[in-house]
Amino acid sequence: MNRLSDMQLLVDAADLNSLSAAGRRAGLSPAAASACVQRVESMLGARLFERTTRQLRLTDEGRIYIASCRIAIETMRDAEREIRSGTDGVSGTLRVSAPSDLGRNLLVHILDSFMQLHPDVRIVLTLSDSLSRFVPDDIDVAIRVGPLENSDLIARHMADSWRVVCASPACIAACGMPEHPADLAELPTLVLTTNIGPRNEWRLGDTVVRVRRYHECTDSEVIRTWAVLGRGFAYRQLWAVAADVHEGRLKLVHPSEWFAPAPIHAMYHPNAFQPPRVRRFVDFLHEQMQRCLPANSREALDFASTR
Numbered sequence: 070m071n072r073l074s075d076m077q078l079l080v081d082a083a084d085l086n087s088l089s090a091a092g093r094r095a096g097l098s099p100a101a102a103s104a105c106v107q108r109v110e111s112m113l114g115a116r117l118f119e120r121t122t123r124q125l126r127l128t129d130e131g132r133i134y135i136a137s138c139r140i141a142i143e144t145m146r147d148a149e150r151e152i153r154s155g156t157d158g159v160s161g162t163l164r165v166s167a168p169s170d171l172g173r174n175l176l177v178h179i180l181d182s183f184m185q186l187h188p189d190v191r192i193v194l195t196l197s198d199s200l201s202r203f204v205p206d207d208i209d210v211a212i213r214v215g216p217l218e219n220s221d222l223i224a225r226h227m228a229d230s231w232r233v234v235c236a237s238p239a240c241i242a243a244c245g246m247p248e249h250p251a252d253l254a255e256l257p258t259l260v261l262t263t264n265i266g267p268r269n270e271w272r273l274g275d276t277v278v279r280v281r282r283y284h285e286c287t288d289s290e291v292i293r294t295w296a297v298l299g300r301g302f303a304y305r306q307l308w309a310v311a312a313d314v315h316e317g318r319l320k321l322v323h324p325s326e327w328f329a330p331a332p333i334h335a336m337y338h339p340n341a342f343q344p345p346r347v348r349r350f351v352d353f354l355h356e357q358m359q360r361c362l363p364a365n366s367r368e369a370l371d372f373a374s375t376r
Contacts, residue, residue, distance in 0.1 A: 076138035160189035167212040170309045172196040211336045224334040228358040231307040232329040234322040239299040250278040257301035258283040271304045273327040
């Protein structure tokens with residue numbers, strides 16, 4: 070238990086930005102709190118904090134170690150709650166990150182169902198169109214769409230997403246229906262821009278085309294709205310525009326030939342003892358995505374026509 074107490078002191082010191090405040094929370098004097106940190110640093114052979122008279126700053130080694138301390142403390146608390154309750158109940162905080170489109174259109178409903186099943190789980194959801202493949206230490210599950218880079222993270226395939234080219238009937242009437250992917254290079258297009266730049270390379274079946282005449286925005290919802298308003302051709306996830314297609318606000322462009330699958334993965338840190346809420350959520354997410362997303366291009370066409 071001394072090790073867990075030491076871990077809690079380190080976590081509190083990082084959160085409070087003060088070793089003295091962390092010591093007071095634990096009922097320790099400043100000298101005892103400082104001795105605790107020195108004992109752990111000596112055991113690890115690394116400094117965890119850079120300490121000055123004005124501030125307490127985590128070192129790189131400290132950031133890595135304290136992230137693991139948080140997981141160890143939460144895992145122990147989860148185990149204690151399960152044993153005390155005599156059930157397999159799930160509780161605690163679940164931190165999830167995902168692209169904005171996926172969050173608005175799919176994940177919000179999946180999380181709502183998960184909340185109903187596990188009302189004691191607190192959800193912290195981060196949505197962004199500029200999420201990188203990197204998963205921060207304070208995120209339990211990161212949902213990513215598209216190819217993944219090599220990493221030490223566990224990546225579990227959830228389902229495939231389908232990217233489509235779409236435009237409003239007015240845009241198609243004014244610009245004409247492109248017959249070949251290369252035609253899009255000179256047509257007005259709408260491009261999502263992320264922290265790595267504009268996504269102006271579109272994979273259409275076996276062809277990759279680089280569009281050149283485009284408006285761009287960092288918000289995917291604005292791209293969808295511009296497409297509905299007739300400002301250009303857009304390259305979007307099918308589930309993000311399926312309702313617009315069904316209602317006639319947008320039309321798919323050569324859907325059977327130009328569909329492009331993109332894998333959806335749930336990524337998480339390779340800890341031996343994942344909290345029950347993380348394991349349950351990843352399993353639940355896989356089940357729900359397998360049920361609600363099309364498995365192939367034919368199902369994708371049906372998906373768009375029945376929304």
